[in-house]
Structure formats: C-alpha cells, structure tokens
Amino acid sequence: MYEGKDVRVVVNGRTLLDGVDLQVEAGKVTVLVGPNGAGKSTLMKALSGEQRIVGGHVRLDGRSIDALSPLEMARRRAVLPQSVEVAFAFTVTEVVSVGLMSAGVREQGRVARLLAAVDLPGFAGRRYDSLSGGERQRVQLARVLAQLECGHADKASYLFLDEPTASLDLAHQLVVLRLARAHADNGGGVLAVLHDLNLAAMVADRIVVLAGGRIVANGPVDEVICDQVIEEAFGVRVRVGVPPAGPYVLPQNIRSPAHGGAAA
Template sequence: MRLGRGPRPPGPRAKGAVAVSGTGLDKRRNGRPVLADVDATMTAGEVLALVGPNGAGKSTLLSVLAGDLGPDRGEVTVDGRPLGDWTPVELAMRRAVLPQHHLLSFPFPVVDVVRMGRAPWPDEGEDIVAGAMAATGVAHLATRSFLALSGGERARVALARVLAQRTGVLLLDEPTAALDLHHQELVLRIARERATEGDAILVVLHDLGLAAAHADRVMVLSGGRVVADGPPAEVFTPDLLTDVYQHEIEVLPHPRTGTPLVLPRRS
C-alpha cells in the first residue's frame, strides 16, 4: 500500500488496448475445479460475451477478473498492473461490476442507490447520476424505495449505478436475465455504445442469439475451460454448440443481417 499519496485516477486507453487480462487462472470450490487454466482478455472498444451452460464457470471467471474473488493459480492484471498493486479506490475507478443478484437490505430511494456508483470519485456528479438513470429508463423511479421495485426495475437501477461509476471497464453478470425483450435490447445497446466510446465490456449471457447480435467476440466456457474464443460467426457452429450444451443445435443466418441465429433443433 502506498502511503501519503491519494488514489491514482485512470488515464485514457487506446482502442484495442488490453484493459484486463487473466492468465492461467485456476479456481476450486468445495474441492471441485471451477476454472482450469483459463486465459481471458478484455479489450478497449470491444464487447466480449461470456457464454456456456450452467456450471461452466462464467460467473466465477467474471468475479476473478473483477478482483472480487482470488484465483488459486494465475494472475489478473488491470492496465498491465497486478490487481494487488491497485488500492480498492483505484480499482473502483477502473472497473465496475454488475453482480448477478442485486442485494440491498435497506429501503434506499432509487436515486441514492445510483449515487452509490459515485463513491470512488471526489465529486458527486449529479449530472452523471441523472444521465445514467435516463439511459436505463429509471428516472421516473428516483424517489421510489429500491425494495419496492420489481425484479426488472431493480436490474435496471443496478445497471444505472454501474454506469454512474464511470469506469472504462464494465463486467456485467447476466444483466438481461430479469428483463423483457425491450429492456434486454436497451441494456445491450448501452453496452455497445460504451464500447464504441472506447470502454472494455464483458457480459455474461445465456441467450446465444443476444450474444451473436451484440458481441464483437464470444468466449465459450465448458467445464471451467475455454473451448472457443472469437467472433460469433466463427465460434457459433452447430457441432461446437451441440457438444457444449449436450443438445442438438442448429445455426442459421438472419435473413436480413446475416447474424447467426442459434436454435435448439426440435422434431
């Protein structure tokens, strides 16, 4: 820990620069391997979708890359420096994490929940808070208690908090799980906009169609290992997905855009 020095704010990242890198990551839970020799990178200006069946290790990998969970082996770096070289405040200035579950025990008003995203910064940034709430469609809920919201509303408020943190790295764990079709598209459009502005985005998704439509790159996990990593059109093949998901899958081009449509084969 550095003494006598305030937190070091992040500098600009060049588009295409590696923002977060994990090398040789292993993790065990209850004696069971959850990640095995995983290499993963997040790049500025790119949306990376992390996909795979239940239990593949997606949320664990996100937590390890975020620094919320330590690996048993391997190293994670942010902007080329090991996670341990950053203070908690410096790390919070560099990456924001949207967990899968939005746990909050007190009836804070929505606007105060979103303001929590400004905690690492010296200014409250009310314009930033307002912009995050407008972008996620929750401005009309500002005075409502977070605990009184529906699951989908809570998910969008939690995303607004992450956006208000104004970091160049976003790690989003199943941000579309509780949302209807309109809000799924809204969330992933926001992720695309942030990537266009130069941010590095990692998003865990179960819907392979959403991953194909919105991600620049997909990483497929199975049994804690990376089995494919690349553009959706190259990675999403019927043979690979059938093997990973243990269900026969067909992949068809969208008739207008050519984006892969991933469908279970039904009799």
C-alpha cells in the first residue's frame, strides 16, 4: 500500500494541504477530484516525493519514502504530470526509452508494443516536437508504463496520473483509462486526478474529494458521487443520475465485462 498520513504542505506561508490522509491500494484505481486550487496536484506531488511536506508522513509498504533511493522509487512508482517539456529534438522512441532506465539497452520491440497500447502505432521514428498535445501526452504515458515494466515483478507498482485525459479526445480518454484500469487489474495501484466526474465514476474503485486542502469525502463511487458531496465540494447544485434537458453524451466501456462493466 502507498499511504499518506496527516500530510501537510505549506508554500510561501500558504497552507495547501492540511492534515490529509490518503491510501492508494494495490489492485485498485483511486481517483482524486475537486475544484481548481483544491490541492490535488500538490497531494500527488507530496505522495510521489516531489513536494516537501511539513507534517505527516508518506509510506510505501510501511517504509517512509524518504528512506528509499531514487532508483527504488522509480521502480515502484511512475508519475505522469499534467505536462512535460522536452527541450531537444528527440524521437518518440528516445522519449519512451527514458522509461527503460534499468533495461540497459533500448528495446525496439517493447517501445513498439507500448506505443501500440497508447494508440500510436508507427510513431516510433517521429520527432516528439512534431506531435499534437494529445499525442505527446500519450507518448509520455508510454514512457511511464515502460518505467513500471522495469520494476520489481514481485512487488506492486503504482501509477500516478495527473489529469491524464485533459488534452485528449473522447476515444483516447477511454484508451488511457482502460490502461489505468488494466494496471490495477494486474495487481498495481493507480492514483488519478480527473475533472470529469463521469469518467471518474466509470473507472474508479474509490473516489476521494479534495476541497480547500482537506478531504471532504472518501469512499466507493456510489457513496461519493451524490448531490450533497458535489454541492459541498464544487458549490454547484446537481441531481446525480437525472438526465439534463436536451441531448447529452457519456463515455462508455472503460471496464471489461469480466470486471462488471457493460461492453459498448
């Protein structure tokens, strides 16, 4: 288990997280939602070790992450941030190969397989800076998946995704979340920051709602996605499960039929 307990973050005198408890379980997808400025990205950075905390602790399988080497952390958790800047004219293969830190050599077959998984077949030789924003995001996802493949076969690995669907069209939003679901179904843990509550409800085993640097709800999807919680966190009155006037579209088919979801 990956766990933050009583996590507190203060930056320039401002409290961004105030005593937050969060568990990311192996075999589960945990989705973090909340309004802008709630502290979602800060919490993910604190859990991954990228943000200094002034109170509480973060532990992986009972050990403080401060006691783990950078290599050990890289083998156990991979982070896909909201955006990644690449300063040089790397090819897609070179960017994905960064994730193969312990493989020793660039494995063309593995890179090709991972690119196919993120729906970028044939992109290996393309220049990264020639791609669209959504294509770059999927290349970066292939990179972090490559990193986790270089981890320990006998230990759960954790995939942290910060707004992974923000720059993607509907079809590729589903691709990314299916990959997250597959990682959990294969024994890994997933923490994802999402803004779309429909996508969150479809992929999550557990939803955590953050507002004002504090957790206001944490539980199974059907307990958290309700009128009262959404109004409290987002300040918006809604009626969950009631169709709006006029046409509407909901994404479908993230979970496989074997996992309890309906196939589209």
